[in-house]
Amino acid sequence: MFIELGLAVVGLALLARLANKWGFSAIPLYLLAGLVFGKGGLAPLKLTEDFIRTGADIGVLLLLFMLGLEYSGEELMLGLRTGFPAGIADFVLNFTPGLVAGFLMRWKPLAAVNYWEPFRNARKRTERGSR
Numbered sequence: 001m002f003i004e005l006g007l008a009v010v011g012l013a014l015l016a017r018l019a020n021k022w023g024f025s026a027i028p029l030y031l032l033a034g035l036v037f038g039k040g041g042l043a044p045l046k047l048t049e050d051f052i053r054t055g056a057d058i059g060v061l062l063l064l065f066m067l068g069l070e071y072s073g074e075e076l077m078l079g080l081r082t083g084f085p086a087g088i089a090d091f092v093l094n095f096t097p098g099l100v101a102g103f104l105m106r107w108k109p110l111a112a113v114n115y116w117e118p119f120r121n122a123r124k125r126t127e128r129g130s131r
Contacts, residue, residue, distance in 0.1 A: 004045055008037070
């Protein structure tokens, strides 16, 4: 169990280094790794689920704690106020057309909700790479 867990942690560290080298967050690579090695993936790991679940819960708590240490309440409210119009524009211009396109293709609601996201992220990567 500990060998597999150690290999998983080393693999995640390598993904983080790769993402850093390419200049973006490691989170998308972590999600892809979870899809590959999770239940129903190409090579599912047989790690103890209780151990992983507890570690994930502790990780989320530590992340929230670190955010609380990093930002004051005023900074969080300012970020919410300044980011709200952009969030509404993102919803209207990206999410809504994808949802409509998914329903026009007669997809199930969950598939329609997730339809536009990969295209939007690909466009952002293309725009960032052209600078």
